[in-house]
Amino acid sequence: MPRITSARVIVTRPGRNFVTLKIETDEGVYGLGDATLNGRELAVASYLTDHVIPCLIGRDAHSIEDIWQYLYKGAYWRRGPVTMTAIAAVDMALWDIKGKLANMPVYQLLGGAAREGCMVYGHANGSDISETIERAHEYLEQGYKAVRLQSGVPGMETTYGVSGERFYYEPAKGSLPEESQWSTSKYMRFVPELFDKARDALGWDIHLLHDVHHRLTPIEAGRLGKDLEPYRLFWLEDTTPAENQAAFRLIRQHTTTPLAVGEIFNSIWDAKQLIEEQLIDYIRATVVHAGGITHLRRVAALADLYQVRTGCHGATDLSPVCMAAALHFGLSVPNFGIQEYMRHSEETDAVFPHAYSLNQGLMHPGDKPGLGVDIDEVLAAKYEYKRAYLPVNRLEDGTMFNW
Numbered sequence: 001m002p003r004i005t006s007a008r009v010i011v012t013r014p015g016r017n018f019v020t021l022k023i024e025t026d027e028g029v030y031g032l033g034d035a036t037l038n039g040r041e042l043a044v045a046s047y048l049t050d051h052v053i054p055c056l057i058g059r060d061a062h063s064i065e066d067i068w069q070y071l072y073k074g075a076y077w078r079r080g081p082v083t084m085t086a087i088a089a090v091d092m093a094l095w096d097i098k099g100k101l102a103n104m105p106v107y108q109l110l111g112g113a114a115r116e117g118c119m120v121y122g123h124a125n126g127s128d129i130s131e132t133i134e135r136a137h138e139y140l141e142q143g144y145k146a147v148r149l150q151s152g153v154p155g156m157e158t159t160y161g162v163s164g165e166r167f168y169y170e171p172a173k174g175s176l177p178e179e180s181q182w183s184t185s186k187y188m189r190f191v192p193e194l195f196d197k198a199r200d201a202l203g204w205d206i207h208l209l210h211d212v213h214h215r216l217t218p219i220e221a222g223r224l225g226k227d228l229e230p231y232r233l234f235w236l237e238d239t240t241p242a243e244n245q246a247a248f249r250l251i252r253q254h255t256t257t258p259l260a261v262g263e264i265f266n267s268i269w270d271a272k273q274l275i276e277e278q279l280i281d282y283i284r285a286t287v288v289h290a291g292g293i294t295h296l297r298r299v300a301a302l303a304d305l306y307q308v309r310t311g312c313h314g315a316t317d318l319s320p321v322c323m324a325a326a327l328h329f330g331l332s333v334p335n336f337g338i339q340e341y342m343r344h345s346e347e348t349d350a351v352f353p354h355a356y357s358l359n360q361g362l363m364h365p366g367d368k369p370g371l372g373v374d375i376d377e378v379l380a381a382k383y384e385y386k387r388a389y390l391p392v393n394r395l396e397d398g399t400m401f402n403w
């Protein structure tokens with residue numbers, strides 16, 4: 001039995017902050033887990049170092065399920081993003097260890113490949129419609145089968161998802177939260193025009209997606225979904241905050257545009273009603289924030305009963321370790337839908353060498369034993385942590401709103 005001999009948290013900032021858990025065993029094999037919670041990184045680092053790691057030493061690294069239950073039930077305080085991210089990091093690292101000891105990539109341990117690769121979507125964003133479409137063309141040329149479109153909205157100074165960066169969007173920047181402004185009416189008038197022009201320019205062979213980022217009320221979401229129906233979106237994401245799962249009944253009654261929700265979910269309980277009442281089409285919970293591969297498989301199994309497919313979150317704040325875990329999960333799960341892929345910077349990729357690859361819009365986790373990601377600790381040590389907050393959002397009259 002491989003015993004856990006030590007575990008430690010590595011915090012590094014190769015372009016952006018990442019928290020990584022490294023678990024070592026007496027068999028000389030180690031595993032890595034992503035523990036990054038954007039804007040609240042050190043809370044998870046402390047949760048792991050101060051409260052979880054002491055309980056891991058001496059345990060059988062093969063007992064993934066038992067350790068998961070021990071950390072979840074044993075904390076007494078269940079769920080929540082900090083707890084579930086910490087548990088996820090342990091879970092990923094243990095799957096990594098199990099794969100290395102079995103000399104198999106993790107997807108083989110999860111049942112084997114259920115498809116050739118995981119379809120991913122890239123991010124096309126621009127300050128206006130023509131720039132957004134131009135960038136979408138670049139994805140098409142690279143063989144992507146799906147692309148998310150976000151464009152600057154006339155009359156609004158900043159818009160969620162739009163940045164100067166060509167291929168990724170990095171919202172966690174400020175040493176204090178930056179303030180942005182929001183106008184529902186300007187946004188609602190504009191989005192159908194974006195997709196109208198996009199379909200004209202890009203045709204119908206590419207899947208188009210859009211993220212509302214929690215900014216509408218249910219009835220506004222129903223209206224937007226209806227207005228976008230002619231453009232046949234792959235999905236419309238996070239139309240309204242999802243604490244109230246029943247609110248999606250109202251949206252569902254008004255539109256056939258497919259709905260995706262769940263990047264901020266951290267357990268099956270956040271999605272239970274949405275899935276069981278078939279109020280959504282894609283569940284976006286991901287490995288790092290939703291309790292690891294072990295818990296996400298449970299979410300996917302429930303979703304499969306109701307024809308809800310997976311569409312895991314994959315922005316740059318999810319480290320390459322999480323990206324690899326998501327791909328092993330996605331390759332093996334029966335109801336895979338799509339995976340978000342906002343590529344990392346070169347600095348990030350250098351700190352986290354990885355086996356996953358992209359080919360013609362499909363990603364594969366690679367066949368290295370375990371997750372197939374490593375960390376260059378010498379390089380990681382050169383990048384010091386710097387506090388970085390996500391923005392906050394206000395309505396034009398100053399009212400605090402959802403970002």
Ligand SMILES: O=C(O)C(=O)C[C@H](O)[C@H](O)CO
Nearest residue numbers: 038171211263314315317340
């Ligand atoms: O990628 C997405 O769909 C997002 O909404 C990105 C989030 O804003 C980001 O990951 C927050 O940390």
Ligand SMILES: [Mg+2]
Nearest residue numbers: 211237238263
């Ligand atoms: Mg999103």
